[in-house]
Amino acid sequence: MPAKPLFSIRDLDVEYHTRGGDVRAVESVSFDIRRGEILGLVGESACGKSTMGKALMRLHRKPARITNGQLLFDGRDLMTLTEDEMRFVRGGEIGMVFQDPMTSLNPVQKIIEHLTETIHAHEPNTTNEEAHRRAGELAEKLGIRSERLNEYPHQMSGGMRQRVMISLALALRAKLVIADEPTTSLDVIVEANFLDLLRELRHEFDLTILLITHNIGVVAEICDRVAVMYAAHLVEIGDVRKIFTNPKHPYTRGLLRSVPNIDLDDKDLYKMEGAPPSLLDPPSGCRFHPRCPDRMKICSRKNPVLQKVGSDSQVACWLYSKEGKA
């Protein structure tokens, strides 16, 4: 029997209340994050990736609201926890790495203080020496030389700060790290090093990683599975190699064909027609139908739900359902 997923997200809805109306940035999203995997989350800008990443840790802030859903993390529904209990989950069990770590680090605190304070906040019985020892060991594993622990965040490069963020998550032995565009501000060499590091840490610390990114190349390189979002909906999820060689959803197909250097049958670089819809007033039925080259009558009338196709993939598209073909 397959191991129980680390995180099961069920029927998640997240809305922003704005003057112009409610923006549903995540709608009826259900998927699992498996233990030990690196799951990529991709989709065009503004489709709801970051909103979802934050909501998974209940880190979303007004005007965002989770209006429905269960967040079953390692046997508990995070939606039922108090804010105090959530504080221990954040950092302690789930760590987050953002695009710009400067915003999450305290500019007047040395790196060593970030690490030891984090350890003390979650594990108050740890002695000072023990916290320092653990911080030093972690930093070394992450390629941060011990003398640099006495520096302030602004003295470090973007790549170094990313390493600090990861070490903060690992200091508490987090089971899951949610990384939102962690490599966008890094140059390609630092990016490659950082990806190698994620891969190593995954094995060494038995870490599970949700990697939110625009970069399909990064997904191809390090992810085991990939989830594709379009206009607040999850439209396809499955094994990276299978999806990259045989994408099922027409949106996934278009997305992959728009990326140079991905080895699909079609060699010409493709430009997807149209633009993503406004989430204030999304299209009826399948949200992708106005741009879909394969649309059928049912597509504008009814929204397809995710269903199993093949052994280990799911897709939300009428092309793969009996009802769509009827």
Ligand SMILES: Nc1ncnc2c1ncn2[C@@H]1O[C@H](COP(=O)(O)OP(=O)(O)OP(=O)(O)O)[C@@H](O)[C@H]1O
């Ligand atoms: N504070 C906010 N108030 C109102 N609407 C918001 C707010 N933040 C995000 N949104 C809307 O929610 C939707 C999803 O945004 P989100 O930032 O989650 O997208 P994303 O997929 O992470 O995009 P990107 O790839 O550009 O980072 C967008 O339509 C956005 O306009």
Ligand SMILES: [Mg+2]
């Ligand atoms: Mg984002």
